[in-house]
Amino acid sequence: MAKAVSAPPSRGMHRPARFLVRGHDAAATHLAELFNGTPPHALLIVGPRGAGAGTLARDAVATLLCATPVDGGPCGTCRPCRLVASGNHADLVRIEPSGASDQIGIEPIRELVAGLALLPIEGGRRVALIEHADRMNEAAQNALLKTLEEPPTHTHVVLSAAEDATLLPTIRSRCATVRIGLPEAAAAAELIAERLSVDAATATRLLRMAGGRPGTLISAGATGEAARAHAQLRRQIIDLSSTLPHVRLALLGTLVTDASAILVAETGDDEAEEREEVAADSDGTSDDREAEAPAPAKPKRATTKRASAKPTPAERRARVRALLRLWRGVARDLACVAAGAPGSVAFPEDLAELSAVASRASAPTWAAALRAVERSLSALNANGNPELLLDALALRWPKL
Numbered sequence: 001m002a003k004a005v006s007a008p009p010s011r012g013m014h015r016p017a018r019f020l021v022r023g024h025d026a027a028a029t030h031l032a033e034l035f036n037g038t039p040p041h042a043l044l045i046v047g048p049r050g051a052g053a054g055t056l057a058r059d060a061v062a063t064l065l066c067a068t069p070v071d072g073g074p075c076g077t078c079r080p081c082r083l084v085a086s087g088n089h090a091d092l093v094r095i096e097p098s099g100a101s102d103q104i105g106i107e108p109i110r111e112l113v114a115g116l117a118l119l120p121i122e123g124g125r126r127v128a129l130i131e132h133a134d135r136m137n138e139a140a141q142n143a144l145l146k147t148l149e150e151p152p153t154h155t156h157v158v159l160s161a162a163e164d165a166t167l168l169p170t171i172r173s174r175c176a177t178v179r180i181g182l183p184e185a186a187a188a189a190e191l192i193a194e195r196l197s198v199d200a201a202t203a204t205r206l207l208r209m210a211g212g213r214p215g216t217l218i219s220a221g222a223t224g225e226a227a228r229a230h231a232q233l234r235r236q237i238i239d240l241s242s243t244l245p246h247v248r249l250a251l252l253g254t255l256v257t258d259a260s261a262i263l264v265a266e267t268g269d270d271e272a273e274e275r276e277e278v279a280a281d282s283d284g285t286s287d288d289r290e291a292e293a294p295a296p297a298k299p300k301r302a303t304t305k306r307a308s309a310k311p312t313p314a315e316r317r318a319r320v321r322a323l324l325r326l327w328r329g330v331a332r333d334l335a336c337v338a339a340g341a342p343g344s345v346a347f348p349e350d351l352a353e354l355s356a357v358a359s360r361a362s363a364p365t366w367a368a369a370l371r372a373v374e375r376s377l378s379a380l381n382a383n384g385n386p387e388l389l390l391d392a393l394a395l396r397w398p399k400l
């Protein structure tokens with residue numbers, strides 16, 4: 001029953017006009033081809049968090065329920081399409097993680113399985129959409145398995161996930177899988193400009209801040225303020241090499257406070273990635289005296305409360321992490337310029353300032369500075385004391 005995946009789109013087909021996903025034309029076309037034939041009963045769409053897998057999954061659902069699909073996509077105008085758009089389609093069940101554990105447990109899956117066994121109310125298909133399916137616990141996955149093995153007629157299950165490694169092999173093997181990477185940058189920036197009502201330059205900067213994931217910014221409700229704060233923080237870090245040690249230390253508090261504005265671009269995935277780095281790098285300056293809950297692993301929702309209230313330890317840690325990630329970006333860019341690769345900098349709009357500073361020290365000096373930031377970030381993720389780590393890094397940063 002397992003189906004082959006990710007064939008390159010054949011000539012003639014193109015991305016369905018009514019798909020909402022942006023910057024994934026090849027995957028969208030591939031999906032349209034799947035739907036033009038016999039749609040699979042189980043479809044899994046995998047892609048980095050915030051990159052568009054959830055949107056593509058919703059496009060798939062809309063197509064499955066549409067009464068008169070066009071080119072493998074929804075028509076957008078029939079009654080089922082209108083019901084899907086308003087969230088009122090009686091044959092669509094949508095499940096996502098909930099509760100303190102932020103998981104999908106067995107109960108909602110049991111209800112879903114029971115619901116799928118009923119006849120369609122609108123006369124078409126019954127469709128289940130499971131979002132963030134990688135957060136289904138094992139019991140939930142086992143409960144879903146039978147439906148995937150012997151799907152009732154007219155029944156389709158669409159899953160979206162950031163990774164499929166946490167899904168049981170038996171689940172994966174029953175699904176037709178479509179994999180996506182990051183969306184094409186120009187299309188993603190256009191989407192951000194539209195959805196967040198910001199100009200093109202701001203949208204581009206926001207997208208770079210979020211590592212190319214528009215969904216992270218859109219669900220956090222990012223604003224131009226985040227981009228402005230990011231630009232200013234970067235300038236301050238770039239200038240840090242020409243300031244005296246006591247000035248650097250005095251500046252850190254403000255930098256951390258200002259970093260709260262850039263939290264909207266933080267992606268949970270990067271934290272996971274950094275936790276893995278920690279495992280490989282045991283240079284953790286951990287501080288056991290500091291007992292505090294780790295920062296939540298899920299993306300932050302609009303963290304708009306600014307410096308007014310005193311931050312909790314978890315918030316402070318999240319701000320320092322965001323500042324260190326930005327700092328790492330500056331260090332990488334300086335190292336690129338110093339190594340004679342200005343074309344590789346992440347924020348080309350900063351190139352003039354980067355070049356002026358990078359030229360004042362050797363390439364190995366900047367490479368060492370980058371390693372120092374990376375070690376600080378690893379140590380922070382290994383529960384190091386945020387203030388001590390920042391102080392040490394500020395003093396270790398090149399003095400020109």
Ligand SMILES: [Zn+2]
Nearest residue numbers: 066075078081
């Ligand atoms: Zn339709």
